[in-house]
Amino acid sequence: VVAALLTITTSTNAHEMYVSMIPNGANVPGVEALGHVNPNGDGTLTGFGEDFASAFYVWTKELCNKDSDGDGQTNGQELGDPCCEWDLLSLNATWTEGVSHPG
Numbered sequence: 001v002v003a004a005l006l007t008i009t010t011s012t013n014a015h016e017m018y019v020s021m022i023p024n025g026a027n028v029p030g031v032e033a034l035g036h037v038n039p040n041g042d043g044t045l046t047g048f049g050e051d052f053a054s055a056f057y058v059w060t061k062e063l064c065n066k067d068s069d070g071d072g073q074t075n076g077q078e079l080g081d082p083c084c085e086w087d088l089l090s091l092n093a094t095w096t097e098g099v100s101h102p103g
Helices: 002-019 047-054 061-065
Strands: none
Touching: none
16 A cells, blocks of 8 residues: 555656646646656656657757657647747746647
């Protein structure tokens, strides 16, 4: 029981940590675990999840300009940072509404 609670707590804390590391990470509608195939987390990563991990979990201009899901929009466009100006210090994305899943 303790191990299960630790796993849940660790999973929740990791989720909160990662969503704060990208623009609008907590504002993508219908997604609890951005970057995972399973929208509730755990398991296989999406293209964006793999790209974010490859960037060492840092929102870089390269990650921002990438189109992780191949839909014709950059990750930055989908997450409200089309000019790739967001950073952890400002926490202000260009827009906060109409964001979509970057894949």
